[in-house]
Amino acid sequence: MTFHSILFDKRSFQKEATEQPVFFTDLNLDQVIDAITAHKQEYNLKPFYWTPLRDVETIYYRHEVMRDLEGETLMAHIKAFAEKLVIVRRYLGMVEKLDSHYHKLGWILESVLLYCEAMNHLLQGLGQVELRSRGFLAFHEYVTAYVHSRTFQVLQKEAQKVKSGLSNVKYSVIIQDGRFSVRKYEGETDYSVEVLQVFEKFKQGTPNSYLSDLHKGSGMNHIEAKILEFVALLYPKPFAALDQFCANHSQFIDDTIRIFDREIQFYVAYLDFIADVKYKGLNFCYPQVGASREVYDYDGFDLALAQALTLTEKRVVCNDFYLKDPERIIVVTGPNQGGKTTFARTFGQLHYLASIGCPVPGREARLFLFDQIYAHFERQEDIRNLRGKLEDDVARIHDILIHASTDSILIMNEIFASTTLQDAVLLSKAIMTRVMELDALCVWVTFIDELSSLSEKTVSMVSTVLPENPAMRTFKIIRKPADGLAYALSLAEKHRLTYKQIKERIQP
């Protein structure tokens, strides 16, 4: 079994996207991916999450790896390994910016030592767990062979020897204005106490402090570099050994290891992220993915919303949906602020997350492998776009319908809400007719009830309220006929914005 990539079984390698898909913002997937990658910036993971797969086999390959990583022991080993490599790279990145010869070499030596330690621990770790995925089994074989190779073994032994020689050096610097001198340390006593006493009288009890924090980060100026040069002259042997070592081992990180280190973070980041969400009692599952349009998801939820609520006491409301042939379009109506938009987003998010091979929100799911998602959400007016808002909306929808195929997923959210009622009905019906002709999967959020019963392809779902208190939303979206009730005025009252309430609230 040859190891190829932890993200792709060999056949299906796919080029990384360089830009976030256009519908990301509307579906709040940008927030999800931002949150997932927030602590992993240096890996540049976003392209992985921006690249939906078109191949079911690769999706299942990822499911296997993800399941292995759900084991805590393996996850801990992978994370420990990653942390060490982060530091290795930080050292090497620093080396490129350094000028002083032995300073550079000193840091290269540190990075080699750490790299060797990381590899040994990783091998040990992989041996301790029972791996099942094709991806990890192949990777384990690869690491075993690499760590036992002569290349690696020589690297490790020499690094340790050189380091021990340098640790024994001790020297003194003598400084006057504009000049300094270096020699071996000769056992002089601590002088700082006396110096402190001399300057005691300058002390003042004023608020602004210019006392320096003398803790020094890594780095070296040209004076320190010069000092190091002199130290090397005083102690030539250990430095010669260092020169020899670095000459022999300029490129020491294995390519396959380097690529693995980045790719595995795709899984680590996602699992870390959903762990916090699961903590709220929410479910994730590995969905069936394929060409069936009879999709379903039970106890699904908006991942962006769940993430935003992780640190609060608020409960996340889960919703179900299913489509049976010939149903294609879910028309969501009902009171505002009842979770309609959230439902539409959830539908889009679930399909997208499934397409990158990740577990999705819900207990059980079957999802459709789409060719593209198109979302139309209202845009704010833009001073730079002087086309009329309505014209702009119609033009954008036209653009979507030109590009969409039968295999696309469409999410329409409250389109034409800012035009006259008359126009909104006319335009919505005309456009929905076109979507039905296309036969694509679609979620359509609207306040126009009659859209929900246009044909056998439409399914009506309604956001619901508590029967005893119409101002209380349940955030449950259920299958039932649109009931024409709008709750705007009860909402105004809740916000204390009726005529009478405002009169009472404004006081001089």
Added chain:
Amino acid sequence: MKVFLMHPDRDFKLLGEREQRFPYRYVFPISTTQAALVQDLELDTLLGVMAQGDEFLFDMAKQAIFSSPDSPEAICYRQAVLKDCLKNPAIVREIYRIPIEAIENKRGGWLSILSRYPSGILSSAVQMLEMSVIQLRKLKHIADEYAEKFESEGFRRFFAMIQQELTDEYFAEVEEHLKILKFKHGVLVSAELGNGNEGRNYVLRKTNYDNGNWIKRLFPGTARQGRCAKKSPHYSCTLHPRDDAGARALGELKDRGVNLVANAAGQSADHIDSFFNILRLELAFYIGCLNLSERLAELGEPIAFPDPAPASERQHSFTGLYDVALVLTMKKKVMGNNVNADGKDLMIITGANQGGKSTFLRSIGLAQLMMQCGIFVPAESFSANVCMGLFTHYKREEDATMTSGKFDEELDRMSAIIDHIKPDAMVLFNESFAATNEREGSEIARQIVRALLEKRVKVCYVTHLYELASGFYNQQMENAIFLRADRQRSFRLIEAQPLQTSFGADLYTKIFN
């Protein structure tokens, strides 16, 4: 020493404090209603032109806008100072350069390395004090030379104060202190090699040689500058005299013990520094105004000093009022509007999409803000009463924080406005309450507007809710004015009753076929 160019009787007080970390923005807590105002009026566009890429000017203009005085007299005090600035732009910019130079010297000199090199703090603090004296002398010179050209109360007081406070005796005293703040010392420090061969465990050591002699033994007088001489068992190096960085680095190693001395010098420098800061703060607003006036002049747009009326009155009349944000974005002249809404509490704007409604509404809002903080306004003429607070309520994109639905979110923002609003304030509505259907949206809006008017709040409302607009029109109120956008009239608004319109069918045919 008080600057007092923004207010006749007090310092320009900042809302919030300067951020401690670079790039040192002057942020202040902004309420959600204020944030909405910034966004809805494209205030950043205006501020951006005032700033001309200078973040400090940007921040100060923003500070000024959000701390406007509310009396016509205070506004006129600033207008007078600003008129002086427009008359003597070169002199004002020269004065402004004085604190800027002082601050740049300070940054370049020592603040950037504050936390790392105590020896740097010490020598640079001295340098900065020396620089400060030079800048103060320049300021005195300008006051002596040009004070006569200025007429405003603000500038006349400022120049008189400079001439009185910055006497020769004062300069002599400062320079005397600078001589004392020198420090020379030689030290011995021991160390080991840590990670990356960097020195670690630095310990200041007492030399085993007799005091004074050991330095001579290590640095024989014949050593040539810039060259390193080997003298077993020592390796010595003398820095090139212009190697300032090297001197600082040596200082870092050397003066781990002079931390306290550096501290005292830094504090002395602070005293003069704070005066420059205030001068810069108070002039920044006027420099921003100069930048804006110059940009508008380039674009051929007029400016006018507005005539502010007390908040209790109802005035709003103007000619050639244009949307300054649009002009600055499009970089070309636009058509202005003429309206006489004196005595009106309610202004309802209806009409065609793309007819210039939003632009008009923004021009109303921006002119009000500019007038109230003392800037000229983008118009040929303009008079209005001062408002006790300006609020915007615009239709928004889906709430990115997902705490509420669209309509709920609109009501939530409206409620936040009601929390802050007082009589004699003004609210600008742009297509508000359209996130539900037309009938319900109109009803809710009607109730809100009616209540606001009865509480003496001025309302400007852009809407396509025909039911709302026609409802108010049919009441034939004396204190209401109805404007309509008409595409045929090239973005100019006319006084006219609302019309019911429908473009949907035309648009669909045009785009889909």
